[in-house]
Amino acid sequence: MKGYHDIVGDGGSRILEQVAEQRSRIADGLAGVRHLLAVGSGKGGVGKSTLTLHLAGALRARGLRIAILDADFNGPSQARMAGVQGALFVPGAHKVALPRASNGIAVFSMGSVIPESTALDFESAASGESHTWRATREFALLGEILASFEWGALDVLMFDLPPGAERTVQYADFLDPFKPRVSFVLVTIPSEVARGVVARSVAALSKGPNRVLGYVENMSGYYCRDCNAVKPLFNVSQGRPALQIPCLGTVPFDPELARHCDQGVPFTELPDTPVGRALDHVAQQLLDTLESRSHSDEVSLRTLR
């Protein structure tokens, strides 16, 4: 009797064929993207989205072509912060145009089309039981977004990842076909709890051949405008978990930056403040690290500055 592998084709279901077609469409869509940079953490609430947006702005200010994909489908925040809430998705002849922030950064965020008072919902044939299929469906959604929108020629496509060490690894798996263009940067805050979770993400990513550029320590103190000084937010102990990856920089908390985020006003021209200088420094570190890792590329990022 014949076995599975003795039979050519799939009997007409076309499931494998469709999955292969979608992967091909994703590859076509990302063909013009030089770097795919995933900004993750593992820990929620450490400022991944804020740093993603403002580092994108700092890179954009250097003349790079940047787009952001808000991959946190269940808690999207880039639409509000980038000022593209309610943006139209307008179809072209082949792909769908991406909304753009005022500084020219292309942004895909579910927050553009789903009001903040509404949760992302999927119809289910399985009477709920979403724990059995939800992650698969979200990655299918990610694939459809990558395949359908006009990413075009980009220097960096930044992925704003959802929290969860396991999710970070799932994204690494999803993006695996696009290595060596894929890099990760992790965000932490000075607290031992957050660093412990990020250390787990580092460990999880280290199990595969993933390129982790380093980490950024966010909220490393707060900037007091009254006394024009950065003061500590957390007690930093000597015994805090070590992260075995380079530190790309530290960024203090600035209430003014938070206000900009809430109002959807990007820091297109970073003010001369500690947080502005810190973001600029981290962006330069990122750029240098990406560039050093892509020295064989035909075009140097430096030439685009």
Added chain:
Amino acid sequence: MKFLCVPCDSPMKLQTVGPPERGSLSIVYSCPECGYEIAMLTNAYETQAVQSLGVRIGPEKSVAEASADAGSAAGGCPFSAMIPGTQDSQRREAPDPVPVRWTAAAEARLANVPEFVRPMARAGIERFARDNGSLEVDEKILDAAREFFGM
């Protein structure tokens, strides 16, 4: 998934996919040698597992069918068209007082928009058309929207 007709030792061919009923798909296979038919009846978990991959079971849709989907999907659940027959018409947005027509070419372009955001894209473009004094969405309106929003 593959099915083998054991007496003939011949792979069976997919014939039809019935629309889901209470989460179950009816997929009929037949043996090209002896003509014997079987039906695979999925349970809701199996249906959902396939649906979550973002694929549809069975023959590729014709252009006409795809276009019809694009035209009828104004207000469905995300991915509702991934398995034939699962489209949900219950969440259609409140109708606008003045309907806007879509040309066939514009509808074809709309089919490029992923299913899950197509209803919002349609509504937004129709609003843009009305704001610009048009009750028809054609390719010129779509191009004008792209230009207006700096895309």
